[in-house]
Amino acid sequence: DARVTQTPxxxxxxxxxxxxxxxxxxxGHNTVFWYRQTMMQGLELLAYFRNRxxxxxxxxxxxxxxxEMPDATLATLKIQPSEPRDSAVYFCASREANEQFFGxxxxxxxx
Amino acid sequence: xxxxxxPEKLLSVFKGAPVELKCNYSYSGSPELFWYVQxxxxxxxxxxxxxxxxxIKGFTADLNKGETSFHLKKPFAQxxxxxxxxxxxxxxxxGNEKLTFGTGTRLTIIP
Numbered sequence: 001d002a003r004v005t006q007t008p009x010x011x012x013x014x015x016x017x018x019x020x021x022x023x024x025x026x027x028g029h030n031t032v033f034w035y036r037q038t039m040m041q042g043l044e045l046l047a048y049f050r051n052r053x054x055x056x057x058x059x060x061x062x063x064x065x066x067x068e069m070p071d072a073t074l075a076t077l078k079i080q081p082s083e084p085r086d087s088a089v090y091f092c093a094s095r096e097a098n099e100q101f102f103g104x105x106x107x108x109x110x111x
Numbered sequence: 112x113x114x115x116x117x118p119e120k121l122l123s124v125f126k127g128a129p130v131e132l133k134c135n136y137s138y139s140g141s142p143e144l145f146w147y148v149q150x151x152x153x154x155x156x157x158x159x160x161x162x163x164x165x166x167i168k169g170f171t172a173d174l175n176k177g178e179t180s181f182h183l184k185k186p187f188a189q190x191x192x193x194x195x196x197x198x199x200x201x202x203x204x205x206g207n208e209k210l211t212f213g214t215g216t217r218l219t220i221i222p
Contacts, residue, residue, distance in 0.1 A: 033210075040214075042197065042212055042215045043197060045211070048209065056209065093155075098143070100157070101156075102156065103154065
């Protein structure tokens, strides 16, 4: 049963620290998304890739966030420096046949 | 720009009663609409899409272009329907890749 995996599942860090979240998309899926979920905003698209190339990162604060796909099996989302307002659940998803398959999320708390 | 509105953050319904979760959208093109669901301690997953015109777990949703709505309905609520529900829109000119989500409705079924 192929699934999107994300690590870590939980992360607590202090303001100013670097945070790296990782995602392994389902093998063969060539489109990968990063979302942020908060109570107030719901699910917001941060960035997405097709065939490892970034297509849209307009939802991402450029000064502190960066997203990459070093290879087809790994997507990363980095925050440097982190701030308390970044506290949220970050989801990765990969896509096949117009359906997005979501990972379990990384719950980030920035103190 | 596209927008998805779910006016109810919280909705409580008695078991056996009808359920309707509202979703309105704004988009100048021809959209594809979806409902995603997140059960407790599970990952977000696709519930249904308007092009399929199917009933999943007793839920149906009809795209009303005149009212720009895609409300989710079920005639008789069950306790296992308690979950977070997200309405989402796919932009046709992005090859149906990018999804814009609403802020979500938390549905609670009262036994």
